[in-house]
Amino acid sequence: MTSRGTPSRFLKSVLQNGVGRYVCQLKRISLVFSKNAQSSLGVRNFIEDGVVDYAKKNPGTVVYISPTSCRIPKIVAEYLNGAVREETITCKTSEQLSELVTKLANQSGLDIIRIRKPIHTDSPSIQGQWHPFTNRGPVGPPNRGPVGPQKQQTN
Amino acid sequence: MSSFTKSAQQWATFARSWYLIDARMQPPGKIATMCAIRLKGKHKPIYHALSDCGDHVVVMNTRHIAFSGNKWEQKVYSTHSGYPGGFKQVTATQLHLKDPKAIVKLAVYGMLPKNLARRTMMQRLHLFSEDELPEDILANLTEELPQPREIPRKLNEYSQEEIDAFPRLWTPPKDYRMK
Numbered sequence: 001m002t003s004r005g006t007p008s009r010f011l012k013s014v015l016q017n018g019v020g021r022y023v024c025q026l027k028r029i030s031l032v033f034s035k036n037a038q039s040s041l042g043v044r045n046f047i048e049d050g051v052v053d054y055a056k057k058n059p060g061t062v063v064y065i066s067p068t069s070c071r072i073p074k075i076v077a078e079y080l081n082g083a084v085r086e087e088t089i090t091c092k093t094s095e096q097l098s099e100l101v102t103k104l105a106n107q108s109g110l111d112i113i114r115i116r117k118p119i120h121t122d123s124p125s126i127q128g129q130w131h132p133f134t135n136r137g138p139v140g141p142p143n144r145g146p147v148g149p150q151k152q153q154t155n
Numbered sequence: 156m157s158s159f160t161k162s163a164q165q166w167a168t169f170a171r172s173w174y175l176i177d178a179r180m181q182p183p184g185k186i187a188t189m190c191a192i193r194l195k196g197k198h199k200p201i202y203h204a205l206s207d208c209g210d211h212v213v214v215m216n217t218r219h220i221a222f223s224g225n226k227w228e229q230k231v232y233s234t235h236s237g238y239p240g241g242f243k244q245v246t247a248t249q250l251h252l253k254d255p256k257a258i259v260k261l262a263v264y265g266m267l268p269k270n271l272a273r274r275t276m277m278q279r280l281h282l283f284s285e286d287e288l289p290e291d292i293l294a295n296l297t298e299e300l301p302q303p304r305e306i307p308r309k310l311n312e313y314s315q316e317e318i319d320a321f322p323r324l325w326t327p328p329k330d331y332r333m334k
Contacts, residue, residue: 128201131167132297139297 030064033073077107185303187262218255255284
């Protein structure tokens with residue numbers, strides 16, 4: 001679809017995250033997988049090797065592991081602004097999974113749609129934005145009218 | 156300034172002003188360039204052709220404009236009605252007598268960009284043949300623009316002291332006959 005038909009947003013950060021301290025926006029990440037299916041093999045390997053290191057690297061994120069009987073393993077990522085992202089991870093290797101999971105941790109919960117401008121500023125003008133009276137000064141009382149102009153002195 | 160909301164700041168930046176120009180004893184072409192610049196919005200740093208940032212311009216005393224040279228007799232305004240034999244050519248004097256606002260209007264129309272925005276800009280141009288302006292337009296005016304041409308003084312506008320103080324180039328002999 002065209003960019004006019006699809007939603008778009010402006011570049012922003014959640015509550016100026018990063019200006020002061022940085023708060024990881026990923027609240028909760030749940031790995032839903034099956035204990036015996038072939039599609040969840042990568043997930044199981046990831047849980048053996050890398051999930052504990054990942055959880056230690058992201059102390060603000062809670063990692064849930066839920067083995068259920070499901071055909072397609074999923075990652076459900078919940079963010080601080082309430083956005084929920086579900087990714088299916090069938091037949092992914094452990095390395096791919098760790099990449100995906102770090103990508104989710106680096107994202108904020110804002111929508112993945114077209115960003116209108118790659119720039120944003122909270123102070124767009126330093127000296128003050130121009131308005132019609134910047135170099136004109138305030139308006140004086142009107143001295144014009146049906147009386148006639150000052151040019152006509154003697155006729 | 157930073158205490159204003161974004162919408163209030165935008166409203167102030169894109170506000171439309173009303174300018175007044177007195178066309179008494181002025182060449183209509185110079186008046187028209189001043190009008191065209193302000194109708195397009197080129198006097199603003201926020202100008203863009205698509206932003207519709209032009210201002211209103213009020214021109215008064217269009218009846219008293221002053222062409223230089225022999226243009227009153229030599230300048231020709233042509234129209235064609237569309238029908239065969241409908242080509243009319245009128246001198247500036249004749250047109251001015253028929254409609255005192257037409258010369259300034261045609262001059263400004265020719266100086267605006269030849270696109271669809273021209274008609275909107277012409278709607279923002281207000282012409283008055285004399286210096287009587289209606290009250291609602293008077294209330295809107297923000298600035299009067301200085302006249303482009305300095306009006307030379309007539310001989311009867313000089314006082315006798317100034318005439319006597321003017322340096323004499325030569326004294327004519329007593330039997331010199333002035334034409």
